Amino acid sequence: MNVVNASGWKPSMGEGGTSGDAVTASGDRGLMLEEPLIFELAGEPTTGVDFEHCELEPIAALDKHLRKAPLALPGLSEGETVRHYTRLSRQNYAIDLGPFPLGSCTMKHNPRLNEKVARLPGFADLHPLQPGDTIRGALEVINELAFWLIDLTGMSGVAMSPKAGAHGELCGVLCIRAALEAKGDAREVLLVPESAHGTNPATAAFAGYRVENIPATAEGRVDLDALKARLGPDVAGVMITNPNTCGLFERDMKAISDAVHAAGGYVYCDGANFNAIVGKVRPGDLGVDAMHINLHKTFSTPHGGGGPGSGPVVLSEALCPYGPLPFTAKTADGIVHLVEEDNAAEFDHKQAFGRMVAFHGQMGMFTRALAYILSHGADGLRQVAEDAVLNANYILRSCEDLLDAPFGQSGPCMHEALFSDASLAEHFSTLDIAKGLIDEGFHPMTVYFPLVVRGAMLVEPTETESKKGLDRFIASLRHVAQRARDGDEALHDAPHFAPRRRLDETQAARKPVLTWKPAAED
């Protein structure tokens, strides 16, 4: 793997110079460490946890239910376990290592204060069904966060329990459906723009709606006339992402909302991109009826390699009565209550459409998000949006001479810059740019999304990148783009310097191997 890149620099991390092909007995190379599976590491059955001796035998009524054979799972000592996961961790890229400019994902710095407060035993070691007087502080956290979310969005209420963004979408769409059904107005269709996240149409279908697409204009925004033409008595509403996935603010948002409302429908806004506008404009002022907020995006709770997320849904006055249980309510005496099935009537919330989760939602994310919000305050959150948008425009204008920016003429972008593969040499693709960036030491941007742009590259730097950091990223992106324009064949084989070369995804899907089996069973 001693491929020389276009700049002439040779890889030298553990395999430097001409000895790049040297084979080691271990398979490791210096600090580049391979790691077997736990099933391959384990020897005779053992355990890394000590328990006291237990003499009591199981009750007789369990006899017929007992395991017939011991559970075949390997156990490792504590030291081996720590080493296994530490070695594995080193094969991951992360926001702690550098920019992670995945468009629509808002990978910003995760403040460690948030981790600390979430682990306070008063929050972390609390059972969800404890009596009210033993959980007042926890309910106050939920209530305090709820009011920040309401104020920041200009809405009337918030359903806190949804577990992630897509779950929040479902919650919002079910509120819409419940509101319509309460009026005896069953409608069948939800309109979704072509540029929407895949979760939007999937959510609409999961909630029992038929999905119809609405087209985008040449400048990358929802086609208002096409939308108006489709509205009618069968349309329950629209699901719109604003700012949209082309990185643009939907200028006609208020007109869209007014038209949808006039036709008896409701407006769902996908809040995945709220980071661009927090503190700058309130969706409630634009006629939105429901919007989920990804606490793991705008409010910095860590993504953890794919969750947990948290997706509270802010609701307009029209939809509030239908929000699901549970939620919190503060009474005149200053006490915050948990409103559930057994006391919903006392709190005049009899039209709740039901319950979406066991217990009360992502408390561990609420504490983190509240700590983040309190740290920034109203002024800091506004600065967050401004810096996020500034950083994205800086990248857009610093690269658009080399990479095609399909909506570069549509005005400033919001918090993400969109490029296409149009300026690359023939046979060079967005994938090559992404894999080339990996060799440069960066996580790639979101690729091939939104679908409305061929070979899309959606770059979201967020506000937590410094100017110097952005300059380094831009230099690398420009370098890789230039190689793709020049037809540098080595780019097709990138990444060269990552823990793995390009992986065979076709084989993985054709003959799925989803669990480990001993060699003899293969």
Added chain:
Amino acid sequence: MRYLPLTDPDRTAMLDVIGVGSVDDLFVDVPEEARLSGPIEGLPMHASEMAVERHMARLAAKNLSAGNAPFFLGAGAYRHHIPASVDHLIQRGEFLTAYTPYQPEIAQGTLQVLFEFQTQVARLFGTDVANASMYDGSTACWEAIVMAGRITRKRRVVLSDGLHPHYAEVVRTMAKFTRDEIASSAPKLEATTDDAAICDAIDDATSCVVVQYPDFLGRIPDLAAIAEAAHAKGALLVAVVTEPVALGLIEAPGHLGADIVVGEGQSLGVGLQFGGPYLGLFACREKFLRQMPGRLCGQTVDAEGKRGFVLTLSTREQHIRREKATSNICTNSGLCALAFSIHMTLLGGEGLARMAKISHARTQQLVAALADVPGVEVVNESYFNEVALRLPSDTREILRKLADRGVLGGVSLGRLYPGESELANGMLVAATETTTEEDIATFARELAGVLA
């Protein structure tokens, strides 16, 4: 502000490159009448780390944490000991601050963990395959029902009365919108599960029967008999496990004929956290693989022939299939899956068996102590680490009085089944390896005091 690296000179220099005069010029597409001219009024301004920590600590101090009281709550969320190394490892920034592994060459750490996790869950549940996690047990349960509907093309669902009431409520809520027909009822405070009644409720239109194991009252149903009855009618058995530690002692649902096994993985590695984030477990027979919701990690090779892992079969998922996807789930519970997997790696099958045995033993001691309290009737014949009690009066009030005496005594069935007067005097109590003999003695003494 400590999280924002740009300085004013940086901002000016960047605006020059962009070619605009001010940041406001970047927001020109936001209609002017909707643009906020300054920080939203009435909200506090930024605060120091010290000030925020003080505020949050003050709120935390208003709660009575489980570790500060004799503690006996369960009902789908269990307090087990989590080894210190688990929390240390999940705070490695490379795990904590990574995204979903969309670029597998630089996400092998997360991907290999998911592959190991899937294997652990499949073996624990006795199934062929498992996915890379769902939000929690309740949502995994609904997804299993949706999946069973796709497989059988039938729309009637039988819920056992021993299914967690929140899970049942999630199912009923979702079914209102999807028009699935749900047969469900509240449980009775009886010594054993009524497996014959569940079997009788299955008919030819039934897509699946959903059975919690052990059930919500802690009793162990005869899964094998229910599986047989379901299969005879062309229905699937969905087993729901809310306490995976039980499977260190009792047989895995997959070995008893369950077709889909879902569960709540919170007991291992995740902790109580006031109800979330938790960890949805989802496993099934291999032949249903392509109907599964959620992410799957699979083994493959890279261009040099080295073993590696990728997210696979994504043609089931929303980002590819959009409205035709098997689910709308995207972000799941990756970090909780990591915590579960680390804890399970430390335990191994042998450690889990010991943990299960001690949890069960503590429950035996708890049952013995409470049975001696005048007015207390232990309902269960079989149990793992949780039993139902029948008390002389409404248990909501009894639990409030116990809390006043510093004891977190259990979960009121009256609270969870409003309107079911038969259950108002019912209470669930659970014990684990974290329960001490002293806790049990204190509980018995204080409960006797409250009931006296």
